[in-house]
Amino acid sequence: MSLNVLITGGAGYVGSHVVKTLEKSGYFTVVYDNLSTGRADWIPDAELVVGDIGDQAALSRVFKRYSFDAVIHLAARVSAPESIKKPLRYYADNLCGSIALLKQSRKHQIPCFIHASSAAVYGNPGVAPVGENAPLLPINPYGASKMMAERAIMDISGSSDMRWTILRYFNVAGADVKTCVGQRPENPVHLIPKACRAAGLGQDISIFGDDYDTIDGSCVRDYIHVKDLAHIHLLALEYLAGKNPSIVLNCGLGRGSSVKEVLNTAQRVSGKNFTVNRKPRRPGDAPVLVADNALLKKTLNWTPRYQNVSEIIETSWICHQRLTGRRSKN
CATH class of the missing domain: 3.90.25.10 (UDP-galactose 4-epimerase, domain 1)
Structure with missing residues:
Protein backbone atom coordinates (compact mmCIF):
# COMPACT_ATOMS: atom_id res chain seq x y z
CA MET A 1 0.00 0.00 0.00
CA SER A 2 1.38 3.42 -0.97
CA LEU A 3 -0.10 6.54 0.61
CA ASN A 4 1.03 10.14 0.96
CA VAL A 5 1.40 10.88 4.66
CA LEU A 6 1.98 14.15 6.51
CA ILE A 7 3.92 13.62 9.75
CA THR A 8 4.06 16.58 12.10
CA GLY A 9 7.03 16.43 14.46
CA GLY A 10 8.55 13.86 12.13
CA ALA A 11 12.13 15.05 12.64
CA GLY A 12 12.07 14.29 16.37
CA TYR A 13 12.88 11.21 18.43
CA VAL A 14 9.71 9.21 17.83
CA GLY A 15 8.96 10.92 14.53
CA SER A 16 12.26 10.01 12.85
CA HIS A 17 11.62 6.34 13.64
CA VAL A 18 8.05 6.54 12.33
CA VAL A 19 9.29 8.17 9.11
CA LYS A 20 11.89 5.45 8.59
CA THR A 21 9.35 2.68 9.27
CA LEU A 22 6.81 4.11 6.82
CA GLU A 23 9.38 4.77 4.11
CA LYS A 24 10.61 1.16 4.32
CA SER A 25 7.00 0.09 3.72
CA GLY A 26 6.66 2.22 0.59
CA TYR A 27 4.88 5.31 1.94
CA PHE A 28 5.71 8.83 0.75
CA THR A 29 6.28 11.01 3.79
CA VAL A 30 6.23 14.77 4.19
CA VAL A 31 7.60 15.97 7.53
CA TYR A 32 6.38 19.23 9.05
CA ASP A 33 8.62 20.22 11.95
CA ASN A 34 10.01 23.40 13.49
CA LEU A 35 13.26 21.56 14.38
CA SER A 36 13.14 22.81 17.97
CA THR A 37 14.05 19.31 19.16
CA GLY A 38 14.32 17.43 15.87
CA ARG A 39 17.05 17.42 13.24
CA ALA A 40 16.90 17.35 9.46
CA ASP A 41 19.74 14.82 9.23
CA TRP A 42 17.65 12.30 11.16
CA ILE A 43 15.25 12.08 8.19
CA PRO A 44 17.52 12.36 5.12
CA ASP A 45 15.09 10.73 2.69
CA ALA A 46 11.90 12.54 3.73
CA GLU A 47 10.49 15.72 2.29
CA LEU A 48 10.95 18.31 5.07
CA VAL A 49 8.93 21.48 5.51
CA VAL A 50 10.09 23.65 8.42
CA GLY A 51 7.25 25.37 10.25
CA ASP A 52 5.35 25.74 13.53
CA ILE A 53 2.30 23.63 14.24
CA GLY A 54 0.23 26.70 15.12
CA ASP A 55 0.99 28.53 11.87
CA GLN A 56 -2.25 28.23 9.90
CA ALA A 57 -0.85 29.92 6.80
CA ALA A 58 2.16 27.59 6.64
CA LEU A 59 -0.01 24.54 7.26
CA SER A 60 -2.43 25.64 4.56
CA ARG A 61 0.39 25.89 2.02
CA VAL A 62 1.57 22.38 2.87
CA PHE A 63 -1.89 20.88 2.49
CA LYS A 64 -2.41 22.70 -0.83
CA ARG A 65 0.94 21.59 -2.21
CA TYR A 66 0.51 17.90 -1.44
CA SER A 67 -2.44 15.55 -1.68
CA PHE A 68 -2.37 13.69 1.62
CA ASP A 69 -4.11 10.42 2.32
CA ALA A 70 -3.34 10.53 6.04
CA VAL A 71 -1.96 12.73 8.81
CA ILE A 72 0.16 11.49 11.73
CA HIS A 73 0.30 14.16 14.42
CA LEU A 74 3.38 13.84 16.62
CA ALA A 75 4.36 17.48 17.15
CA ALA A 76 4.04 18.32 20.85
CA ARG A 77 5.74 19.35 24.04
CA VAL A 78 6.23 16.27 26.21
CA SER A 79 7.64 17.10 29.66
CA ALA A 80 5.18 16.80 32.53
CA PRO A 81 7.46 18.64 35.01
CA GLU A 82 8.05 21.48 32.53
CA SER A 83 4.31 21.76 31.92
CA ILE A 84 3.82 22.62 35.59
CA LYS A 85 6.13 25.62 35.15
CA LYS A 86 5.00 26.63 31.65
CA PRO A 87 1.34 25.60 31.27
CA LEU A 88 0.43 28.19 28.62
CA ARG A 89 3.14 26.89 26.31
CA TYR A 90 1.69 23.37 26.60
CA TYR A 91 -1.88 24.42 25.92
CA ALA A 92 -0.74 26.59 23.00
CA ASP A 93 1.29 23.86 21.30
CA ASN A 94 -0.48 20.65 22.30
CA LEU A 95 -4.08 21.85 22.17
CA CYS A 96 -4.17 24.91 19.92
CA GLY A 97 -1.59 23.39 17.58
CA SER A 98 -3.71 20.26 17.27
CA ILE A 99 -6.77 22.34 16.49
CA ALA A 100 -4.87 24.24 13.77
CA LEU A 101 -3.88 20.92 12.19
CA LEU A 102 -7.41 19.52 12.51
CA LYS A 103 -8.82 22.61 10.81
CA GLN A 104 -6.67 22.01 7.75
CA SER A 105 -7.29 18.25 7.85
CA ARG A 106 -11.05 18.79 7.78
CA LYS A 107 -10.80 21.49 5.10
CA HIS A 108 -8.81 19.17 2.84
CA GLN A 109 -10.94 16.11 3.65
CA ILE A 110 -8.17 13.96 5.12
CA PRO A 111 -9.71 10.51 5.71
CA CYS A 112 -7.20 9.13 8.26
CA PHE A 113 -5.77 10.90 11.31
CA ILE A 114 -3.37 9.35 13.85
CA HIS A 115 -2.72 11.28 17.03
CA ALA A 116 0.10 10.77 19.52
CA SER A 117 -1.44 11.13 22.96
CA SER A 118 -0.09 10.08 26.34
CA ALA A 119 -0.71 7.91 29.39
CA ALA A 120 -0.60 11.23 31.27
CA VAL A 121 -4.30 11.65 30.40
CA TYR A 122 -5.08 9.05 33.11
CA GLY A 123 -3.41 11.04 35.87
CA ASN A 124 -3.14 8.77 38.89
CA PRO A 125 -5.48 5.93 37.84
CA GLY A 126 -5.07 3.90 41.03
CA VAL A 127 -5.10 0.63 39.06
CA ALA A 128 -2.40 -1.22 37.15
CA PRO A 129 -2.62 -2.01 34.37
CA VAL A 130 -4.94 0.78 33.21
CA GLY A 131 -7.31 0.29 30.29
CA GLU A 132 -8.48 2.72 27.64
CA ASN A 133 -11.90 3.11 29.29
CA ALA A 134 -10.46 4.36 32.58
CA PRO A 135 -11.47 7.90 33.64
CA LEU A 136 -9.31 10.69 32.23
CA LEU A 137 -8.12 12.69 35.24
CA PRO A 138 -4.79 14.31 34.33
CA ILE A 139 -2.73 15.78 37.16
CA ASN A 140 -0.50 18.12 35.13
CA PRO A 141 -0.96 20.54 32.19
CA TYR A 142 0.81 18.15 29.83
CA GLY A 143 -1.76 15.42 30.44
CA ALA A 144 -4.61 17.94 30.38
CA SER A 145 -3.48 19.37 27.04
CA LYS A 146 -3.34 15.88 25.56
CA MET A 147 -6.78 15.01 26.94
CA MET A 148 -8.28 18.18 25.44
CA ALA A 149 -6.66 17.46 22.07
CA GLU A 150 -8.20 13.98 22.12
CA ARG A 151 -11.63 15.46 22.72
CA ALA A 152 -11.13 17.98 19.91
CA ILE A 153 -10.28 15.16 17.50
CA MET A 154 -13.38 13.21 18.47
CA ASP A 155 -15.67 16.25 18.20
CA ILE A 156 -14.25 17.59 14.94
CA SER A 157 -14.32 14.18 13.27
CA GLY A 158 -18.02 14.00 14.13
CA SER A 159 -18.69 16.66 11.51
CA SER A 160 -16.61 14.98 8.80
CA ASP A 161 -15.73 11.58 7.37
CA MET A 162 -12.35 11.53 9.09
CA ARG A 163 -11.53 8.39 11.04
CA TRP A 164 -8.85 8.47 13.71
CA THR A 165 -6.63 6.41 15.94
CA ILE A 166 -5.47 7.91 19.21
CA LEU A 167 -2.29 6.26 20.48
CA ARG A 168 -1.69 6.79 24.19
CA TYR A 169 2.07 6.48 24.60
CA PHE A 170 3.44 5.18 27.86
CA ASN A 171 7.22 5.71 28.36
CA VAL A 172 9.08 5.61 25.07
CA ALA A 173 12.77 4.68 25.23
CA GLY A 174 15.53 2.85 23.43
CA ALA A 175 17.32 3.41 20.14
CA ASP A 176 17.89 1.98 16.69
CA VAL A 177 21.42 0.64 17.08
CA LYS A 178 22.02 0.82 13.30
CA THR A 179 21.43 4.57 13.01
CA CYS A 180 21.13 5.97 16.57
CA VAL A 181 18.84 8.71 15.19
CA GLY A 182 16.82 10.68 17.69
CA GLN A 183 19.42 10.41 20.43
CA ARG A 184 20.73 13.51 22.24
CA PRO A 185 23.26 12.17 24.77
CA GLU A 186 24.51 15.64 25.61
CA ASN A 187 21.17 16.85 26.98
CA PRO A 188 18.88 13.93 27.91
CA VAL A 189 15.39 14.59 29.26
CA HIS A 190 14.03 11.17 30.17
CA ASP A 222 5.76 1.06 31.46
CA TYR A 223 8.60 1.35 28.92
CA ILE A 224 8.13 0.66 25.20
CA HIS A 225 10.94 0.62 22.65
CA VAL A 226 10.77 3.42 20.09
CA LYS A 227 11.03 0.98 17.17
CA ASP A 228 8.12 -1.05 18.50
CA LEU A 229 6.14 2.18 18.85
CA ALA A 230 7.02 3.23 15.30
CA HIS A 231 5.70 -0.12 14.06
CA ILE A 232 2.43 0.55 15.86
CA HIS A 233 2.00 3.71 13.77
CA LEU A 234 2.42 1.69 10.59
CA LEU A 235 -0.16 -0.84 11.77
CA ALA A 236 -2.54 1.95 12.81
CA LEU A 237 -2.23 3.53 9.37
CA GLU A 238 -3.03 0.22 7.69
CA TYR A 239 -5.94 -0.24 10.10
CA LEU A 240 -7.49 3.11 9.17
CA ALA A 241 -6.77 2.67 5.46
CA GLY A 242 -8.79 -0.54 5.71
CA LYS A 243 -11.89 1.56 6.57
CA ASN A 244 -11.96 0.34 10.17
CA PRO A 245 -13.63 2.45 12.88
CA SER A 246 -11.91 5.07 15.01
CA ILE A 247 -10.24 3.74 18.15
CA VAL A 248 -8.12 4.63 21.20
CA LEU A 249 -5.17 2.34 21.96
CA ASN A 250 -2.71 2.16 24.86
CA CYS A 251 0.90 1.80 23.69
CA GLY A 252 3.02 0.03 26.29
CA LEU A 253 4.54 -3.35 27.08
Whole structure:
Protein backbone atom coordinates (compact mmCIF):
# COMPACT_ATOMS: atom_id res chain seq x y z
CA MET A 1 0.00 0.00 0.00
CA SER A 2 1.38 3.42 -0.97
CA LEU A 3 -0.10 6.54 0.61
CA ASN A 4 1.03 10.14 0.96
CA VAL A 5 1.40 10.88 4.66
CA LEU A 6 1.98 14.15 6.51
CA ILE A 7 3.92 13.62 9.75
CA THR A 8 4.06 16.58 12.10
CA GLY A 9 7.03 16.43 14.46
CA GLY A 10 8.55 13.86 12.13
CA ALA A 11 12.13 15.05 12.64
CA GLY A 12 12.07 14.29 16.37
CA TYR A 13 12.88 11.21 18.43
CA VAL A 14 9.71 9.21 17.83
CA GLY A 15 8.96 10.92 14.53
CA SER A 16 12.26 10.01 12.85
CA HIS A 17 11.62 6.34 13.64
CA VAL A 18 8.05 6.54 12.33
CA VAL A 19 9.29 8.17 9.11
CA LYS A 20 11.89 5.45 8.59
CA THR A 21 9.35 2.68 9.27
CA LEU A 22 6.81 4.11 6.82
CA GLU A 23 9.38 4.77 4.11
CA LYS A 24 10.61 1.16 4.32
CA SER A 25 7.00 0.09 3.72
CA GLY A 26 6.66 2.22 0.59
CA TYR A 27 4.88 5.31 1.94
CA PHE A 28 5.71 8.83 0.75
CA THR A 29 6.28 11.01 3.79
CA VAL A 30 6.23 14.77 4.19
CA VAL A 31 7.60 15.97 7.53
CA TYR A 32 6.38 19.23 9.05
CA ASP A 33 8.62 20.22 11.95
CA ASN A 34 10.01 23.40 13.49
CA LEU A 35 13.26 21.56 14.38
CA SER A 36 13.14 22.81 17.97
CA THR A 37 14.05 19.31 19.16
CA GLY A 38 14.32 17.43 15.87
CA ARG A 39 17.05 17.42 13.24
CA ALA A 40 16.90 17.35 9.46
CA ASP A 41 19.74 14.82 9.23
CA TRP A 42 17.65 12.30 11.16
CA ILE A 43 15.25 12.08 8.19
CA PRO A 44 17.52 12.36 5.12
CA ASP A 45 15.09 10.73 2.69
CA ALA A 46 11.90 12.54 3.73
CA GLU A 47 10.49 15.72 2.29
CA LEU A 48 10.95 18.31 5.07
CA VAL A 49 8.93 21.48 5.51
CA VAL A 50 10.09 23.65 8.42
CA GLY A 51 7.25 25.37 10.25
CA ASP A 52 5.35 25.74 13.53
CA ILE A 53 2.30 23.63 14.24
CA GLY A 54 0.23 26.70 15.12
CA ASP A 55 0.99 28.53 11.87
CA GLN A 56 -2.25 28.23 9.90
CA ALA A 57 -0.85 29.92 6.80
CA ALA A 58 2.16 27.59 6.64
CA LEU A 59 -0.01 24.54 7.26
CA SER A 60 -2.43 25.64 4.56
CA ARG A 61 0.39 25.89 2.02
CA VAL A 62 1.57 22.38 2.87
CA PHE A 63 -1.89 20.88 2.49
CA LYS A 64 -2.41 22.70 -0.83
CA ARG A 65 0.94 21.59 -2.21
CA TYR A 66 0.51 17.90 -1.44
CA SER A 67 -2.44 15.55 -1.68
CA PHE A 68 -2.37 13.69 1.62
CA ASP A 69 -4.11 10.42 2.32
CA ALA A 70 -3.34 10.53 6.04
CA VAL A 71 -1.96 12.73 8.81
CA ILE A 72 0.16 11.49 11.73
CA HIS A 73 0.30 14.16 14.42
CA LEU A 74 3.38 13.84 16.62
CA ALA A 75 4.36 17.48 17.15
CA ALA A 76 4.04 18.32 20.85
CA ARG A 77 5.74 19.35 24.04
CA VAL A 78 6.23 16.27 26.21
CA SER A 79 7.64 17.10 29.66
CA ALA A 80 5.18 16.80 32.53
CA PRO A 81 7.46 18.64 35.01
CA GLU A 82 8.05 21.48 32.53
CA SER A 83 4.31 21.76 31.92
CA ILE A 84 3.82 22.62 35.59
CA LYS A 85 6.13 25.62 35.15
CA LYS A 86 5.00 26.63 31.65
CA PRO A 87 1.34 25.60 31.27
CA LEU A 88 0.43 28.19 28.62
CA ARG A 89 3.14 26.89 26.31
CA TYR A 90 1.69 23.37 26.60
CA TYR A 91 -1.88 24.42 25.92
CA ALA A 92 -0.74 26.59 23.00
CA ASP A 93 1.29 23.86 21.30
CA ASN A 94 -0.48 20.65 22.30
CA LEU A 95 -4.08 21.85 22.17
CA CYS A 96 -4.17 24.91 19.92
CA GLY A 97 -1.59 23.39 17.58
CA SER A 98 -3.71 20.26 17.27
CA ILE A 99 -6.77 22.34 16.49
CA ALA A 100 -4.87 24.24 13.77
CA LEU A 101 -3.88 20.92 12.19
CA LEU A 102 -7.41 19.52 12.51
CA LYS A 103 -8.82 22.61 10.81
CA GLN A 104 -6.67 22.01 7.75
CA SER A 105 -7.29 18.25 7.85
CA ARG A 106 -11.05 18.79 7.78
CA LYS A 107 -10.80 21.49 5.10
CA HIS A 108 -8.81 19.17 2.84
CA GLN A 109 -10.94 16.11 3.65
CA ILE A 110 -8.17 13.96 5.12
CA PRO A 111 -9.71 10.51 5.71
CA CYS A 112 -7.20 9.13 8.26
CA PHE A 113 -5.77 10.90 11.31
CA ILE A 114 -3.37 9.35 13.85
CA HIS A 115 -2.72 11.28 17.03
CA ALA A 116 0.10 10.77 19.52
CA SER A 117 -1.44 11.13 22.96
CA SER A 118 -0.09 10.08 26.34
CA ALA A 119 -0.71 7.91 29.39
CA ALA A 120 -0.60 11.23 31.27
CA VAL A 121 -4.30 11.65 30.40
CA TYR A 122 -5.08 9.05 33.11
CA GLY A 123 -3.41 11.04 35.87
CA ASN A 124 -3.14 8.77 38.89
CA PRO A 125 -5.48 5.93 37.84
CA GLY A 126 -5.07 3.90 41.03
CA VAL A 127 -5.10 0.63 39.06
CA ALA A 128 -2.40 -1.22 37.15
CA PRO A 129 -2.62 -2.01 34.37
CA VAL A 130 -4.94 0.78 33.21
CA GLY A 131 -7.31 0.29 30.29
CA GLU A 132 -8.48 2.72 27.64
CA ASN A 133 -11.90 3.11 29.29
CA ALA A 134 -10.46 4.36 32.58
CA PRO A 135 -11.47 7.90 33.64
CA LEU A 136 -9.31 10.69 32.23
CA LEU A 137 -8.12 12.69 35.24
CA PRO A 138 -4.79 14.31 34.33
CA ILE A 139 -2.73 15.78 37.16
CA ASN A 140 -0.50 18.12 35.13
CA PRO A 141 -0.96 20.54 32.19
CA TYR A 142 0.81 18.15 29.83
CA GLY A 143 -1.76 15.42 30.44
CA ALA A 144 -4.61 17.94 30.38
CA SER A 145 -3.48 19.37 27.04
CA LYS A 146 -3.34 15.88 25.56
CA MET A 147 -6.78 15.01 26.94
CA MET A 148 -8.28 18.18 25.44
CA ALA A 149 -6.66 17.46 22.07
CA GLU A 150 -8.20 13.98 22.12
CA ARG A 151 -11.63 15.46 22.72
CA ALA A 152 -11.13 17.98 19.91
CA ILE A 153 -10.28 15.16 17.50
CA MET A 154 -13.38 13.21 18.47
CA ASP A 155 -15.67 16.25 18.20
CA ILE A 156 -14.25 17.59 14.94
CA SER A 157 -14.32 14.18 13.27
CA GLY A 158 -18.02 14.00 14.13
CA SER A 159 -18.69 16.66 11.51
CA SER A 160 -16.61 14.98 8.80
CA ASP A 161 -15.73 11.58 7.37
CA MET A 162 -12.35 11.53 9.09
CA ARG A 163 -11.53 8.39 11.04
CA TRP A 164 -8.85 8.47 13.71
CA THR A 165 -6.63 6.41 15.94
CA ILE A 166 -5.47 7.91 19.21
CA LEU A 167 -2.29 6.26 20.48
CA ARG A 168 -1.69 6.79 24.19
CA TYR A 169 2.07 6.48 24.60
CA PHE A 170 3.44 5.18 27.86
CA ASN A 171 7.22 5.71 28.36
CA VAL A 172 9.08 5.61 25.07
CA ALA A 173 12.77 4.68 25.23
CA GLY A 174 15.53 2.85 23.43
CA ALA A 175 17.32 3.41 20.14
CA ASP A 176 17.89 1.98 16.69
CA VAL A 177 21.42 0.64 17.08
CA LYS A 178 22.02 0.82 13.30
CA THR A 179 21.43 4.57 13.01
CA CYS A 180 21.13 5.97 16.57
CA VAL A 181 18.84 8.71 15.19
CA GLY A 182 16.82 10.68 17.69
CA GLN A 183 19.42 10.41 20.43
CA ARG A 184 20.73 13.51 22.24
CA PRO A 185 23.26 12.17 24.77
CA GLU A 186 24.51 15.64 25.61
CA ASN A 187 21.17 16.85 26.98
CA PRO A 188 18.88 13.93 27.91
CA VAL A 189 15.39 14.59 29.26
CA HIS A 190 14.03 11.17 30.17
CA LEU A 191 15.17 8.56 32.68
CA ILE A 192 16.88 5.92 30.53
CA PRO A 193 19.06 8.32 28.48
CA LYS A 194 19.82 10.19 31.72
CA ALA A 195 20.96 6.90 33.26
CA CYS A 196 23.17 6.21 30.23
CA ARG A 197 24.73 9.65 30.57
CA ALA A 198 25.31 9.10 34.29
CA ALA A 199 26.99 5.77 33.54
CA GLY A 200 29.10 7.21 30.74
CA LEU A 201 30.34 10.23 32.69
CA GLY A 202 30.28 8.84 36.21
CA GLN A 203 27.78 11.53 37.19
CA ASP A 204 25.18 11.47 39.91
CA ILE A 205 21.51 10.98 39.06
CA SER A 206 18.44 11.83 41.13
CA ILE A 207 15.29 9.95 42.11
CA PHE A 208 12.36 12.26 42.74
CA GLY A 209 10.46 10.56 45.54
CA ASP A 210 11.24 7.18 47.11
CA ASP A 211 8.26 7.01 49.45
CA TYR A 212 5.50 6.07 47.02
CA ASP A 213 3.28 3.05 47.67
CA THR A 214 5.15 0.91 45.14
CA ILE A 215 7.43 -2.12 45.27
CA ASP A 216 10.48 -0.07 46.26
CA GLY A 217 9.09 3.39 46.92
CA SER A 218 9.98 4.87 43.53
CA CYS A 219 7.61 5.58 40.64
CA VAL A 220 6.71 2.73 38.29
CA ARG A 221 6.44 3.20 34.52
CA ASP A 222 5.76 1.06 31.46
CA TYR A 223 8.60 1.35 28.92
CA ILE A 224 8.13 0.66 25.20
CA HIS A 225 10.94 0.62 22.65
CA VAL A 226 10.77 3.42 20.09
CA LYS A 227 11.03 0.98 17.17
CA ASP A 228 8.12 -1.05 18.50
CA LEU A 229 6.14 2.18 18.85
CA ALA A 230 7.02 3.23 15.30
CA HIS A 231 5.70 -0.12 14.06
CA ILE A 232 2.43 0.55 15.86
CA HIS A 233 2.00 3.71 13.77
CA LEU A 234 2.42 1.69 10.59
CA LEU A 235 -0.16 -0.84 11.77
CA ALA A 236 -2.54 1.95 12.81
CA LEU A 237 -2.23 3.53 9.37
CA GLU A 238 -3.03 0.22 7.69
CA TYR A 239 -5.94 -0.24 10.10
CA LEU A 240 -7.49 3.11 9.17
CA ALA A 241 -6.77 2.67 5.46
CA GLY A 242 -8.79 -0.54 5.71
CA LYS A 243 -11.89 1.56 6.57
CA ASN A 244 -11.96 0.34 10.17
CA PRO A 245 -13.63 2.45 12.88
CA SER A 246 -11.91 5.07 15.01
CA ILE A 247 -10.24 3.74 18.15
CA VAL A 248 -8.12 4.63 21.20
CA LEU A 249 -5.17 2.34 21.96
CA ASN A 250 -2.71 2.16 24.86
CA CYS A 251 0.90 1.80 23.69
CA GLY A 252 3.02 0.03 26.29
CA LEU A 253 4.54 -3.35 27.08
CA GLY A 254 1.98 -4.05 29.78
CA ARG A 255 4.53 -4.41 32.56
CA GLY A 256 6.04 -1.84 34.89
CA SER A 257 9.57 -1.05 36.01
CA SER A 258 10.36 1.20 38.93
CA VAL A 259 12.85 4.07 38.72
CA LYS A 260 15.20 2.17 41.02
CA GLU A 261 14.91 -0.96 38.87
CA VAL A 262 15.74 1.05 35.74
CA LEU A 263 18.80 2.61 37.36
CA ASN A 264 20.02 -0.74 38.70
CA THR A 265 19.56 -2.28 35.26
CA ALA A 266 21.42 0.60 33.60
CA GLN A 267 24.38 0.02 35.91
CA ARG A 268 24.35 -3.71 35.17
CA VAL A 269 24.06 -3.25 31.40
CA SER A 270 26.76 -0.57 31.25
CA GLY A 271 29.06 -2.15 33.79
CA LYS A 272 29.37 1.29 35.37
CA ASN A 273 28.33 2.49 38.81
CA PHE A 274 26.94 5.93 39.58
CA THR A 275 25.59 7.64 42.66
CA VAL A 276 21.82 7.89 43.06
CA ASN A 277 20.55 10.88 45.05
CA ARG A 278 17.15 10.93 46.72
CA LYS A 279 15.13 14.11 46.25
CA PRO A 280 11.54 15.09 47.18
CA ARG A 281 8.62 14.16 44.97
CA ARG A 282 7.93 16.34 41.93
CA PRO A 283 4.47 17.85 41.40
CA GLY A 284 2.50 16.08 38.69
CA ASP A 285 4.15 12.64 38.95
CA ALA A 286 1.82 9.64 39.20
CA PRO A 287 3.05 6.73 41.37
CA VAL A 288 2.23 4.01 38.82
CA LEU A 289 1.38 4.04 35.10
CA VAL A 290 1.26 0.65 33.40
CA ALA A 291 -0.66 -0.10 30.19
CA ASP A 292 -3.34 -2.66 29.61
CA ASN A 293 -2.35 -3.33 25.99
CA ALA A 294 -4.77 -6.15 25.24
CA LEU A 295 -6.82 -4.02 22.84
CA LEU A 296 -3.70 -2.92 20.97
CA LYS A 297 -2.54 -6.50 20.52
CA LYS A 298 -5.97 -7.69 19.44
CA THR A 299 -6.81 -4.82 17.09
CA LEU A 300 -3.47 -4.42 15.32
CA ASN A 301 -2.09 -7.94 15.87
CA TRP A 302 0.96 -6.30 17.44
CA THR A 303 3.76 -8.11 19.24
CA PRO A 304 6.72 -6.17 20.68
CA ARG A 305 10.19 -7.08 19.50
CA TYR A 306 11.76 -5.73 22.70
CA GLN A 307 10.18 -7.60 25.59
CA ASN A 308 11.73 -6.02 28.68
CA VAL A 309 13.41 -2.90 29.99
CA SER A 310 16.85 -4.52 29.99
CA GLU A 311 16.73 -5.00 26.21
CA ILE A 312 15.55 -1.41 25.80
CA ILE A 313 18.38 -0.03 27.94
CA GLU A 314 20.95 -2.10 26.05
CA THR A 315 20.06 -0.31 22.79
CA SER A 316 20.24 3.09 24.47
CA TRP A 317 23.61 2.31 26.00
CA ILE A 318 25.06 1.10 22.69
CA CYS A 319 24.02 4.32 20.97
CA HIS A 320 25.13 6.50 23.86
CA GLN A 321 28.62 5.02 23.64
CA ARG A 322 28.70 5.31 19.85
CA LEU A 323 27.55 8.94 19.78
CA THR A 324 29.70 10.17 22.66
CA GLY A 325 32.71 8.33 21.26
CA ARG A 326 32.15 9.96 17.89
CA ARG A 327 32.02 13.40 19.49
CA SER A 328 35.18 12.84 21.52
CA LYS A 329 37.10 12.01 18.32
CA ASN A 330 35.94 15.16 16.49
